Structures are given as structure tokens and as C-alpha cells.
Amino acid sequence: QQPVQSPQAVILREGEDAVINCSSSKALYSVHWYRQKHGEAPVFLMILLKGGEQKGHDKISASFNEKKQQSSLYLTASQLSYSGTYFCGTAMNYGGSQGNLIFGKGTKLSVKP
Amino acid sequence: EAQVTQNPRYLITVTGKKLTVTCSQNMNHEYMSWYRQDPGLGLRQIYYSMNVEVTDKGDVPEGYKVSRKEKRNFPLILESPSPNQTSLYFCASSSRWGGYEQYFGPGTRLTVT
Numbered sequence: 001q002q003p004v005q006s007p008q009a010v011i012l013r014e015g016e017d018a019v020i021n022c023s024s025s026k027a028l029y030s031v032h033w034y035r036q037k038h039g040e041a042p043v044f045l046m047i048l049l050k051g052g053e054q055k056g057h058d059k060i061s062a063s064f065n066e067k068k069q070q071s072s073l074y075l076t077a078s079q080l081s082y083s084g085t086y087f088c089g090t091a092m093n094y095g096g097s098q099g100n101l102i103f104g105k106g107t108k109l110s111v112k113p
Numbered sequence: 114e115a116q117v118t119q120n121p122r123y124l125i126t127v128t129g130k131k132l133t134v135t136c137s138q139n140m141n142h143e144y145m146s147w148y149r150q151d152p153g154l155g156l157r158q159i160y161y162s163m164n165v166e167v168t169d170k171g172d173v174p175e176g177y178k179v180s181r182k183e184k185r186n187f188p189l190i191l192e193s194p195s196p197n198q199t200s201l202y203f204c205a206s207s208s209r210w211g212g213y214e215q216y217f218g219p220g221t222r223l224t225v226t
Contacts, residue, residue, distance in 0.1 A: 002155070030212060041203060042156065044214035087155060099144065099163050099210050100171060105155040 001025055003090045005104035012078050012111050020073040020107045022088030031064050031071040032089035032101065035082075042087060045073070075109070083111045115140045117218035119204050125224045126194060134189045134221050136204030142216075143209045145187040146171070147179065149200040150220075156203070162187055163210055194225040 003024040010018055022031060030049045034042040046055045048064035048071060055062055059076040075082055085106040092100070117138045126132055138145065146161040148171075158171030162181040176198055178190040187206075191198060201222050205215040 032215070034215075041217035041219055043217070047212050047214065049212045089156075099146075099161045099169055101146065101158055101161075101215075102172060103148075103156040103158075105153065 002102055003088055003104040005086075005088055005107050007107060008105070009108040010110070012109070014080060014111055014113055015077050018075045018078060018109060020075075020086050020088075020109070022071045022073070022090070022104055024069040024090050026069065026090070026092055028064075028066070028069050028090050028092060030091045031062075032091070033062055033071075033073050034087045034089065034103075035084045036087065036106075037084040045086075078109075078111045080111050080113065083109055085109070115216070117204055117206055117216050119202075119218040119221050121221060122219060123222050125226065127226055128195055129193050132191050132194060132223075134191075134202060134204075134223070136187045136189065136218060137185050138187075138206040138216070139185065140206065140208070140216070141184065142206035143184070144213075144215075145181065145204065145206045146215065147177070147187070147189050148203045148205065149173065149198075150203060151200050159189070159202075194223075196225050199223060199225050 006021045033045040036042040062073045064071045085108045087103050087106045089101045089103045120135045143164045147159040148156045157173045160179040162168045204218040207213040207215045
């Protein structure tokens with residue numbers, strides 16, 4: 001079942017912060033985050049595994065609440081280069097679901113000068 | 114250069130005319146996957162392969178076939194394309210399934226008339 005991302009779209013000014021949420025109704029093993037710029041392929045940001053730690057690099061970090069089956073992506077002090085559509089992908093990794101990665105519909109982030 | 118290549122990048126075809134979209138990676142990756150992307154629907158997994166000779170259905174496999182005879186190649190076959198298969202297609206690979214990033218190809222824009 002497709003995870004639900006919120007918000008669907010957000011507009012920021014440079015330097016502002018944003019949070020993108022990803023929620024699933026299924027028990028998750030991992031959450032994958034990707035960013036896609038217009039006309040380009042998705043690019044990997046990070047993966048969070050069940051039982052793993054919160055991850056981050058530079059000013060982008062993410063958390064994974066296993067009990068709630070939710071993940072959040074945090075963008076701090078946003079830059080123009082952060083503009084794009086952010087996708088979360090979820091994997092259950094048990095039974096016949098290994099290898100099956102289900103993406104949300106995406107969150108469009110626009111950063112203005 | 115480590116990369117995932119897809120061919121063709123653009124294709125316009127007619128209903129019912131069999132076609133193949135090739136995907137190749139040069140990173141010795143075990144896991145490969147095909148996605149289609151449609152406006153407002155995000156990325157949806159068509160088929161994936163955990164390793165050579167091992168393939169499985171994703172969320173939207175109807176009307177598609179795949180094969181994985183060699184580690185580096187994972188072609189997507191549309192035996193009898195229909196207009197509802199008009200979409201942007203991405204191939205992706207990762208070293209193995211689990212907590213590893215996927216590298217996406219540049220995409221193939223398919224139009225079926």
C-alpha cells in the first residue's frame with residue numbers, strides 16, 4: 001500500500017526550515033528518501049532501517065518512528081538547490097515482499113530567493 | 114564512470130507493436146528494478162530482480178515482462194503496448210537489496226498512440 005506523504009507541496013524562502021512526513025499503514029523495515037529535480041532522475045538522499053539511528057548529512061536529516069510507521073525528512077536552512085520533488089519509499093522486507101519498494105506520491109518543495 | 118544506462122531515451126510507438134527498453138549497469142549490482150512515473154502518482158514499481166535469474170512482480174506488472182539473464186542487463190518488454198502504458202520509465206540498481214541506495218537511469222519517455 002502506497003505511503004502517504006505530507007504536505008503535497010510547500011514553498012519556502014531561502015534559509016527557512018521544512019519537514020516532510022511519510023506515513024505507512026504497514027509494518028516497515030526501511031524508509032528510503034529521494035529527491036527529483038524537474039526533468040531528471042531521482043537521486044538518493046538516505047535510508048533509515050528498522051532499529052537504526054536517525055540519519056543526516058549537511059542540513060538534511062531524517063528520522064524513523066517504527067511504532068508509528070512514520071518517517072520525517074528535515075531540511076534546515078533551505079537553499080535554492082533544495083527545490084525539487086521529494087519521495088519516500090517504503091519496504092517491508094518480510095515474506096514475499098523483499099525487493100518491493102513502494103513510493104509515495106511525492107512532496108514538491110520550492111525554495112524562493 | 115559508474116552508471117545505469119537506458120535505451121532508447123524517447124520512443125513513440127503504436128498500439129500493439131512489441132518493444133523493448135534496455136537497461137544496463139556497470140557497477141556489478143545484484144538488485145535491479147523498473148519503475149514508471151506518471152503525474153500525480155509518483156514512482157510505481159513494475160518488476161524487480163534480486164539477482165540473476167530471479168525476478169518478481171512489483172505493484173504494476175500487468176502488460177510488462179522482464180528477464181535477467183546477465184547481472185548487468187535488465188530489459189523491460191512490452192509485448193503489446195497500449196496507450197495507458199504511455200509514461201516515463203526508470204531503471205534503477207543497487208549493490209543488493211536492503212539498506213543500499215538505488216542508482217537511477219536517465220529515464221525513457223514512452224508514448225503509445
